[in-house]
Amino acid sequence: MNKLAAAVAVFLPLVLAGCTSYSGGNGGGDGGGGQTVNFTIEAGSLRFAPDSITVKAGDHVHLTIVNKDVFHTFTIDELGVNFQLPAGQTKEFDFTASKSGTFAFYCAVPGHREGGMHGTMRAT
Numbered sequence: 001m002n003k004l005a006a007a008v009a010v011f012l013p014l015v016l017a018g019c020t021s022y023s024g025g026n027g028g029g030d031g032g033g034g035q036t037v038n039f040t041i042e043a044g045s046l047r048f049a050p051d052s053i054t055v056k057a058g059d060h061v062h063l064t065i066v067n068k069d070v071f072h073t074f075t076i077d078e079l080g081v082n083f084q085l086p087a088g089q090t091k092e093f094d095f096t097a098s099k100s101g102t103f104a105f106y107c108a109v110p111g112h113r114e115g116g117m118h119g120t121m122r123a124t
């Protein structure tokens with residue numbers, strides 16, 4: 001553990017210095033306590049896979065969404081999330097799980113949510 005902490009202490013400033021676009025992004029020093037968590041979700045055939053993810057409230061969520069077929073969205077009403085997923089493309093998105101709760105995510109294309117294209121994000 002001490003070795004790891006030392007490695008992080010040495011390495012972290014280098015990462016921060018070399019990656020200005022992420023400044024403040026992972027909450028390491030700003031008291032929020034949020035970590036960056038990464039998920040890869042497949043969208044296609046009127047479903048998301050996985051259809052359930054769990055984070056901690058305050059986490060910075062980095063999504064890679066692999067869209068296997070037609071245009072979809074990844075939408076969470078309560079968090080103001082509404083990402084567009086062009087047909088056949090893989091896109092990356094970021095948002096903050098700004099509060100705790102259980103939130104539905106779904107595709108806002110008419111008929112898709114009803115067809116089964118939805119899931120749950122739990123923020124504890």
Ligand SMILES: [Cu+2]
Nearest residue numbers: 072107109112
């Ligand atoms: Cu859809």
